[in-house]
Amino acid sequence: MTGLLLAVALVLPAGLIEDLYSHRLLFDDSGRPVIPVGMMQGRDRVVVEGERGLIVTVGEGAPVDVPPGTSLVVERSSGRPAKLRALWIIETLEGAARATRRNVAARWQSRGLHVDLLDVGGVYGVKGTVVDNRATLMVIPRVGDRLDEATAQVLAGHGARESPLEWLDALPSVELRAAGQRGPTVRIAGNGGSHVLVRDVEHSVGYPEHGFVDRPLRGEVVVAPDKDGKLAVVNLVDEDALVAGVLPSEMFATAPLEALKAQAVTARGELFAKIGRRHFADPHQVCSEQHCQVYKGVSAEHPRARQAADETRGELAFVGERLLESVYSACCGGHTEAADVVWDRPSQSALTGRADVPYADPMSRPSLALGIERSALAVLGKHDRQAPVIPLDVRSDAAVEALLVAPRQATWCGRSSFNQKGDAYRWTRRFMRTELDAAFADLGVGTVTRIAVDERGPGGRLRALRVEGSKATARVLRELPVRRRLGNLRSGLFVVDEERDGAGGLVAVTLRGAGFGHGAGMCQQGAIGMAEAGADYRTILRHYYVGAAVKQVF
Secondary structure (H helix, E strand, O other): OOOOEOEEEOOOHHHHHHHHHHOOEEEOOOOOEEEEEEEEEEEOEEEEEOOOOEEEEEOOOOOEEEOOOOOEEEEEEEEEOOEEEEEEEEEEEEHHHHHHHHHHHHHHHHOOOOOEEEEEOEEEEEOOEEEEOOEEEEEEEOOOOOOOHHHHHHHHHOOOOOEEEEEEEEOOEEEEEEOOEEEOOEEEEEHHHOOEEEEEEEEOOOOOOOEEEEEEEOOEEEEEEOOOOOEEEEEEEEHHHHHHHHHHHHOOOOOOHHHHHHHHHHHHHHHHHHOOOOOOOOOOOEEOOOOOOOOOHHHHOOHHHHHHHHHOOOEEEEEOOEEOOOOEEOEOOOEOEOHHHHOOOOOOOOOOOOEOOOOOOHHHOOOOOHHHOOEEEOEOOEOOOOOOEEEOOOOOHHHHHHHHHOOHHHOHHHHOHHHOOOOOOEEEEEEEHHHHHHHOHHHOOOOEEEEEEEEEOOOOOEEEEEEEEOOOEEEEEOHHHHHHHOOOOOOOOEEEEEEEOOOOOEEEEEEEEEOEOOOEOEEHHHHHHHHHOOOOHHHHHHHHOOOOEEEEOO
């Protein structure tokens, strides 16, 4: 599979599995994009109902009516897993850099690494606008969960970082039983366009709120084989309904309308930027979890979210002619982060990390004296020499300390009326040494004697955490792996305070941090703060995505 994206008509039954795994952009008969959203996988049995009944198609068989009040049970009789390749991504080329891919591959070859090239994403036209999110992945074989020492040294010597990838080489299959028939797939639609209720959908995997819930869904539901030869539930939903359904899960539905509209454009942009770029071994374009965008179906919809989606219908943000990957997080804590710090991808001019304050861009502050040019001073939108200093670059511990002690009113996200309680803006976590030993036990460092941020991005998030122990020293790269090891920390933006005994032994550490989430792109609380101060959605987007412009695409 090449991963290259093409615009095609909505899937036909005969090629349903191939279409779901091909990661092509799908359209309905009216030309509106239809997105396959992964709701859950790994099931042996799926139960579906319809308030007004269901229309069920098993394989290529004739449609069958299931009356209201009757449960449709889909069961797996047998299955064959997909053939997968385990790979490491060591470099990603996007945009004009893709033209150099052969030279880049040769350069890695000269360093002793034979790389394969995988083209992912695609280029497609929607009503006269070309959307291009293609990338070339430089990959090497992956054996186990860690690189061998020699390869790790080569990557470290050239500032490269590895990230794991599963690549699909051959499709999985299943035999299903449903409505008295057998087949490889089941397509389910509500009578008269009504909702389809899927029972016991697993959600929030890996988070404290993990559980199972019934999900009413718009559009069509497909039960198809997942990569392990078990059952996956996929919702084929039109883009408008998906964006409206995502908004209440990603931002308070009672937030100012202009903030919701900014969120609608970013959610739509994130959706289209991900098509063909994620879930290479899954039968869907995006998932319904935090990994992509939280989607809860009809139960999460809200009239104001629908209004925001309608008033920005078909709008996407671009930098030049290239689609912006409009990532966002809950609260940046006063400074956003560069995307290449958070993920293994090239740096992007629109996502470089910036102070979440009025006039954060030095080019827009010519009146500031030279002595304070490197800081953004903001109190109620007015610069003042006595105002708190918010560093424009937060790569040092001292700069993080300055950010942590700045008052809430100095930043857009701190001003948000929705951000005055809880620990999204500032937080503290304490870990006993024994807890650290458990968190990093697999690294082979022995008893932990110190943890320290080895390197930071411009927004202060860690690039690497150094873990020193009685047996060895190790590094954990990027903020998300560190956050997960330490009980899902709020963010990777923190300083470390140590507690030691009389003999100098480590007793505990306290992490003092800022923000909630990865911090790249739009700060949702900051968008609310800006909207409450009178900014419209286009102004909000320009603040968080440098050089971005909003265009109506469809």
